Amino acid sequence: MDRERYSPADFESEWQRRWREQGLFAAREDDDRPRTYVLEMFPYPSGHMHMGHVRVYAIGDVLVRFLRMQGQNVLHPMGFDAFGLPAENAAIEEGIHPSVRTRENISSFRSQMEALGYAFDWDRCFATCDPHYYRWNQWFFLRMMEKGLAYRRTAKLNWCPSCATVLANEQVEDGLCWRCGTAVSEREMPQWALRITAYAQELLDDLEKLEAWPDAIVTMQRNWIGRSEGVEVAFPVEGDGEHEPIQVFTTRGDTIFGATYLVLAPEHPLTPRVTTSDRQSEVEDFASRVAATDPAVRTSPDSEKQGVFTGAYATNPFTRERIPIWVGNFVLSEYGTGAIMSVPAHDERDFRFARKYEIPIKVVVQPSVGENLSPNTMEEAFTGDGVLDESGPYTGMTSAEAREAIGAFVEEEGIGVRTVNWHLRDWGISRQRYWGTPIPVIHCERDGLVPVPDEDLPVELPQDVPFTGTGGSPLEQAEEWADVECPMCGGRARRETETMDTFVDSSWYYARYCDAANEQLPVDKEKADRWLPVDIYVGGPEHAVMHLLYFRFWHKVMRDLGLLSSDEPVRRLVTQGIVMKGGAKMSKSLGNTVSPAQMIEKYGADTVRMFILFAAPPDKDIDWNDEAVEGLYRFLARVWRLIAGRLEEVRGIAPAESVESLGGDAKNVWRTIHQAVEAVTRDIGERLMLNTAIARIMELTTALVGFKPADDAERSVLRLGFETLLFLLHPYAPHLTEELWSEMGGEGFLIGHAWPRHDPEALIADTMTLVVQVNGKLRGSVEVPIDAGKDAALEAARSEPNVARFLEGKSIRKEIFVPGRLVNFVAN
RNA sequence: GCGAGCGUGGCGGAACUGGUAGACGCGCCAGACUUAGAAUCUGGUGGCCCUAGGCCGUGGGGGUUCGAUUCCCUCCGCUCGCACCA
Structure with missing residues (x-):
């Protein structure tokens, strides 16, 4: 083998084979090391992997390898979301049975995943189309x-x-x-x-517990669940008592004195019954016209509000006024009661409707005491809370007080109830x-x-x-x-x-991995509680209100069936951005896809993984860039030349444990090594900034390239540098690092080695650089001993020539000293 | 319309709790090696000014502070989500 050149094709598949044969990535059930469950959303197995898959699994894989090296017993399973339409459509078009097509796809998908070197526990793998699962x-x-x-x-x-x-x-x-x-x-x-609505309140309340979920996702779920509190009130229909009253739902009980008409949905069962005979044909025509409208158009807020008068009247139970009953195209039969009371003075839509059809407008809430909005001069509705006006005994109350009082009154009188409506269906x-x-x-x-x-x-x-x-x-x-x-x-x-619906399949698969072979139950409780909730879940934000809501629901159902104990399926959610090319999402129709298989062939799996993680933090979108990929390949080749090319220098040398006797370059390299360990550990483990961790590893590499040790003591620092570099880089570039580790004579697989720890002492330099500002502007910098106090630092700063020049002729009003950072003189 | 997020060099992106803006990479420029190229290595690279050095600069404007990419107000732009929800 050509040892001079970095040639990933020579060894990547070999290492994959060794890992597989050793069962290196299987989670252990009989093991008391701390447990972590890392999961990425499982794929629908289409024939080809795309870059979005490469990215999501690369993110998870770095975390898994990092956590394993930190001594965790990690569960990192993989399976296939195998039911669904594409396979069935292919069957219609090509005559291939969905089960056959799916089996082929899974097998090719799996081999593509293996070619990327992901550390999956394949022992627990299943496909949702397997009867052992879907039963x-x-x-x-x-x-x-x-x-x-x-x-x-x-x-x-x-x-x-x-x-x-x-x-x-x-x-x-x-x-x-x-x-x-x-x-x-x-x-x-x-x-x-x-x-699912039976769990609506709990699904809403438990959002509070999801501290490590992105706010955007939590907000989306909250809006989707859409709790709204209000009151349902009966409005009696005028007539001879043959009609039942019309129930309306409102969140603005405080505006009820301003309700000057009612509007029914065209589909409301009472619509035909209250309509007077002279209006019948008009109302029927209207209803059928609305029914014929495209639902997407009908439910757009931009479409014109239209209505017809039914000829009937109801009584406002609070004002005792006679108010007309209309039918409107904007009232939805599925939400609330399918009927609304309209308060034109305090609702924008009602306001426009009332103006259009010349229905009276009555102001019952003033923005504040002493103001006097008038229907004649208003140009738009006042929709905020305020102080009640013209509202009988409630006049003078705030909107919030009035809502409470009116809600209570309605219940006492038996004409309504306080209720909660949900957007979630x-x-x-x-x-x-x-x-x-x-x-x-x-x-x-x-x-x-x-x-x-x-x-x-x-x-x-x-x-x-x-x-x-x-x-x-x-x-x-x-x-x-x-x-x-x-x-x-x-x-x-x-x-x-x-x-x-195939979303059922993905609603509990994460639990099945805990006990994938169980034939008695979906999952054994002890095993479920051993691993759940999932510690880190990585996937696309497009599932914010579908999958991520369904599986929270399912988890609670499983809990209530006694299958597990936790309330929520996932502790920390990581949403990953999409992979684009030329500013647009990669898609076949745009012809801007980049094939992972071809990239692996050209550069090797390690380079592909590195690029996709280096381009941006996990949650941001990235734009594929062929030139930047080359850059990552060059970096790995540089690591290769550094270590493979200098093996002789460190042969038989043990890694340095302290640097007491050393000075100069060796000591600086020693410090750089420890700084890299500190920064990379924090970037991966705490901040999830997988891109900046790579930057720190690159800096370490540059320092080692330039380091020419003079004796064995210094060579032991180089040895430490090589080893540290391989450990830190291993989660990103597992194949290259294994190969070099074994070239160096290292034993075992890197994933079995302890993640390096930094020595806090090593981070401390002998001197520090202080930036000196005059009136907040940078004027110079001084080198002072690490233990220099305020006085010494200020003295050094004052005597810096350029600083002295700016201080000349001025008197110092204030001196600011931030240890290790800067000095600022405020002078005039 | 409502809600959330984001605006930093030619480009992708750094900057932890306010403390040297532009780490790291791409690209570009110069040099070394080479017959030449590729590869590699070294140095440079926000803008403006003739330089030591200075001025300006994180979407625009304003504020708080000794000091603001970071905190506050306001406006503009982009992305995402929801949307006749009573």
Whole structure:
């Protein structure tokens, strides 16, 4: 082998083989070292890895190797999120069965991951399409059915015509399908849902516990859960008592005296019933026009507010005034009660609506005492809190006081209740597709919906089904599979042909890794509590309100089923930025992708890992830059030449343990070594600044390159430098460092060696440089002994020629001395 | 519209609790080695001024401070998230 040249292809795969054969990265169950669970979001196994994958796993890998060297017993598993549409679509287009395609993809994906040298515990690997895994999805579903957390409902659903399946609210982005970008339409259909709203309050409250999550993610979840407190009030409909009252929800009970009309959603059940006969055709026309509107357009705040008068009137229970009932296109039947009271003086939208249709406006909240807003002169609504006016007994109260008092009054009088509304809706999990977990339910004409008994799990997907892309789910056409006996009555019955949303799969996989082979339960409690919660979870921020909400919910369900004890799945969340090229996200359609496999072939895995970690801190986006990649390759080649080229100098020399007798260069190098250890340890372990840690390692390298030891004592410092460099660099460039370590005669694998510790004494220099300022402007610097006190430092500073020049003729008003940093003279 | 985050050299990015702005890398310039190139090594590299040295400089403006990229106010720009939520 050519020892002069850095040639990663010569040894990278060899080290990967040795690591694999030694089972080096398996977490130990019987081990009392402190435990850490590091996890990156598992991938959907498409045929090819992309740079986003390289990055997320590289971030995790540095942490894992670092923690292992720090003496932790680390769990770092990997698996595959293998159910989902692409494999099924490929089956329709190419006729390859999803299970075959998926198996191939997993195997090629896995070998690409291995080529990057990641320290995964492959013993615990599983794919979610494996019946050994998804049977537990079914088991969970049955437990949730028993607890009323899984239920069947008929609802208007988001329907993606391209994927031919329904989507949860979280999965619709700007009215488009999150996966394929097709416009989503609405469909009324029966479906299975999980009652995530039963945990809404806890999901909200426990956000407080997620101290080590990015604020942005916590905020997004809080907004998505969207708790709003208010009051539901009944407004009696005028007439002969044949109508039930209209329930409205409001968060602004304090403005109720200003409610001058009501608006119903067109779909509200009372809409046709309250409408007077002379208005009937107008209201019906309006309702059907609204129903025909594209839902994305309808729910856009920019679309015009329109309404029609129903001809009917209600009574404001507080003012006793007769107020008209309208129907409006902007009132949503799904939120609150599907009806609102309108307070035009204090709501922007109501204000515009009232002006447009000439409905009276009544001011009942003044910004402060003594102010006098008037409907005649107002140009916009006053939407803030203030002081009540024209509000009977509540006049003079603040908005907050009035909300409290009015809420209490409404409950006393029995005309309403204080309630809480949530933006979060139950999670619809039915998918009309094949490649997912079958929902374990049987439809029996006699017994209705019958859960599949536990002992019959898993309900496996049938292999032999037609993939035509038409006519609904392939399972619909799997007659033999769908045709079963009812477990209750033994009569003919039919399986549920819907499958579960694939977000179910990713909602608990992290727990399964703790006990991946368990055939009795999803996870054994003792093992779950041994490793959970996950200490560090790395993944993309695009999952802020989907995966990261679902799996928090699932964790609490698992806790309540007695499977584990913790309240939250993850302690620290690290979100990683995207990898771009030329300022745009890498994508096939833009043709700006960079293939990891080609990069590895050209530069080796270590260079690719180094570049992607050096370009920016983990949470920032990075732009791929071929020239910068070359730079990292040059750096590694420099390390190679430094150590491989100077082996003779350190052969048989032990690393220096102290530097008592040394001076000059050797002592400076000694200090640089310890400084590097200190900085790299802090950057990786505390600050997660994986990029600046590399910068410190580069500085150490430069110092060692320039160090020419004169005798054995100095050579022992060089030896220490080489070893330290390899230890610090190992998490980033595991192959290169193993190779050089073994060339140096080092024993064992580097991951088994203790991470270096710095000697605080070594960081202290004999002298320090003080910056000298005059009136805050830099005028010079002086070198003083490390133990120089204030007086000595000031004296030295004053006598610095340039400083003296600026002080001349001035009197010093103040002297500031920051030890180790600077001196500042304030003078005039 | 609401919420969150971010604006630093030609570029990616550093600067821990306010204390030398620009670490480290890319690029560029000069030099060494070489017949030449590649590779490598050394030095330089925010702008302006003729230099010792000085002035300006972290999106704009203002404030607090001996001292501000860092803290406060305000404006501008970009990114992300949510959005007729009553």
